[in-house]
Amino acid sequence: MSTSFKTLVKNAKQVVLVCRNAEKYLTKNEMQSLAIIENGSVVIGHDGLIKAVGPADTIESQFKGTTFDQVLDVSGMCVLPGLVDAHTHPVWAGDRVHEFAMKLAGATYMELHEAGGGIHFTVEHTRSATEKHLLEELKSRLERMVRTGTTLVECKSGYGLDLDTELKMLRVINSAKKSLSIGISTTHCGAHAVPKGKTMEEATQDIVTVQLPVLKKQMASGELQVDNIDVFCEKGVFDLSSTRRILEAGKDMGLNINFHGDELHPMNSAILGAELGALAISHLEEVTDEGIAAMATSKTSAVLLPTTAYILRLSPPRARKMLDSGVIVALGSDFNPNAYCCSMPMVMHLACVIMKMSMTEALAAGTINAAYALNRSNTHGSLEIGKQGDLLIINAPRWEHLIYQFGGHQELIRYIIIKGEIVYE
Numbered sequence: 001m002s003t004s005f006k007t008l009v010k011n012a013k014q015v016v017l018v019c020r021n022a023e024k025y026l027t028k029n030e031m032q033s034l035a036i037i038e039n040g041s042v043v044i045g046h047d048g049l050i051k052a053v054g055p056a057d058t059i060e061s062q063f064k065g066t067t068f069d070q071v072l073d074v075s076g077m078c079v080l081p082g083l084v085d086a087h088t089h090p091v092w093a094g095d096r097v098h099e100f101a102m103k104l105a106g107a108t109y110m111e112l113h114e115a116g117g118g119i120h121f122t123v124e125h126t127r128s129a130t131e132k133h134l135l136e137e138l139k140s141r142l143e144r145m146v147r148t149g150t151t152l153v154e155c156k157s158g159y160g161l162d163l164d165t166e167l168k169m170l171r172v173i174n175s176a177k178k179s180l181s182i183g184i185s186t187t188h189c190g191a192h193a194v195p196k197g198k199t200m201e202e203a204t205q206d207i208v209t210v211q212l213p214v215l216k217k218q219m220a221s222g223e224l225q226v227d228n229i230d231v232f233c234e235k236g237v238f239d240l241s242s243t244r245r246i247l248e249a250g251k252d253m254g255l256n257i258n259f260h261g262d263e264l265h266p267m268n269s270a271i272l273g274a275e276l277g278a279l280a281i282s283h284l285e286e287v288t289d290e291g292i293a294a295m296a297t298s299k300t301s302a303v304l305l306p307t308t309a310y311i312l313r314l315s316p317p318r319a320r321k322m323l324d325s326g327v328i329v330a331l332g333s334d335f336n337p338n339a340y341c342c343s344m345p346m347v348m349h350l351a352c353v354i355m356k357m358s359m360t361e362a363l364a365a366g367t368i369n370a371a372y373a374l375n376r377s378n379t380h381g382s383l384e385i386g387k388q389g390d391l392l393i394i395n396a397p398r399w400e401h402l403i404y405q406f407g408g409h410q411e412l413i414r415y416i417i418i419k420g421e422i423v424y425e
């Protein structure tokens with residue numbers, strides 16, 4: 001064993017591992033009691049990976065005489081895995097604060113969309129924005145996410161709806177990934193809406209025969225890195241057969257299926273996703289019992305987004321029914337110009353209050369299960385030997401303060417560590 005390591009985080013009041021034994025995800029019963037070490041320490045190596053995690057005295061004797069680049073004594077504080085945000089739309093220009101006022105006055109999400117606002121408004125502004133501007137905005141949003149504990153995030157395109165702008169957005173995500181330490185999973189969401197002037201059939205054809213083939217070439221040449229394919233499967237947007245066509249085309253080129261379904265209307269999206277072996281389906285406010293059963297048997301995860309239900313005053317997704325049925329439940333912020341929230345602690349709090357999840361369930365959903373939804377649970381989402389050294393350290397005597405406190409998390413969070421490096425203190 002090397003005698004020099006990057007970081008020792010020692011004497012934490014609690015170290016919340018979330019899980020051990022390299023579980024890929026947790027279901028309801030395992031989510032009830034997470035693995036926790038009272039008085040613990042964590043060792044991270046120069047490769048950014050966790051080398052040891054255990055009781056403080058055991059680690060102390062095990063590593064006697066070894067040197068560390070940095071030692072953080074976190075007595076009285078709690079260590080958790082970095083949070084994972086499984087669903088965001090963070091690349092866009094032009095906020096929609098005016099629409100928030102309209103929604104407060106009674107306009108629905110779809111009324112605004114059909115009147116040419118909503119996603120269409122953001123598309124117009126994003127198409128005309130420069131790549132430099134979009135990158136600056138994205139970087140500052142991602143830094144904000146890091147400050148509330150997110151160390152891995154899914155980022156979608158989807159405000160271009162044409163080849164050039166979708167590629168521009170994906171390049172922006174790829175550049176942010178290169179220059180920031182936060183982990184990123186990249187999603188092509190060219191089927192986020194039917195662009196003005198096109199029919200759904202034309203838009204579907206454009207994605208399958210124009211956008212995806214170009215993407216495939218750029219992925220093969222190493223110009224772009226993309227992980228997932230997404231479609232907004234919704235009444236008045238993409239129907240089930242267009243959704244199937246686009247998702248199958250994405251899957252054929254090696255992308256993970258991770259799409260929006262059953263949000264405002266029951267669309268049988270969950271049944272389709274389960275059949276296609278989707279890794280994740282987001283929203284699911286209107287999923288049927290059959291859809292839940294299909295997801296439970298297929299191991300397709302449900303990415304629940306309490307911010308959307310809250311802001312649009314929708315009935316929240318039936319998290320309890322999904323958990324009781326054995327569905328893998330994950331969480332995401334859905335950060336976008338409609339749901340302007342980039343804080344996973346706020347999301348976990350809302351998940352507990354409006355979706356009746358327990359705090360342990362919410363933490364598992366915002367760490368290991370969110371990592372599973374992004375196909376990253378072998379490297380992220382829990383504090384286990386060999387996983388990435390991404391840690392969130394809070395100045396509180398019990399880890400639950402992260403979820404119990406409603407806002408003010410920047411004061412609560414003492415350190416954020418990514419790959420053993422302190423990125424915020």
Ligand code: NIG
Nearest residue numbers: 118119232308334336337338
């Ligand atoms: O996940 N529902 C579709 N897409 C986003 C909203 C995007 C937008 O309104 O700009 C969502 O909530």
Ligand code: FE
Nearest residue numbers: 087089260334
């Ligand atoms: Fe979304």
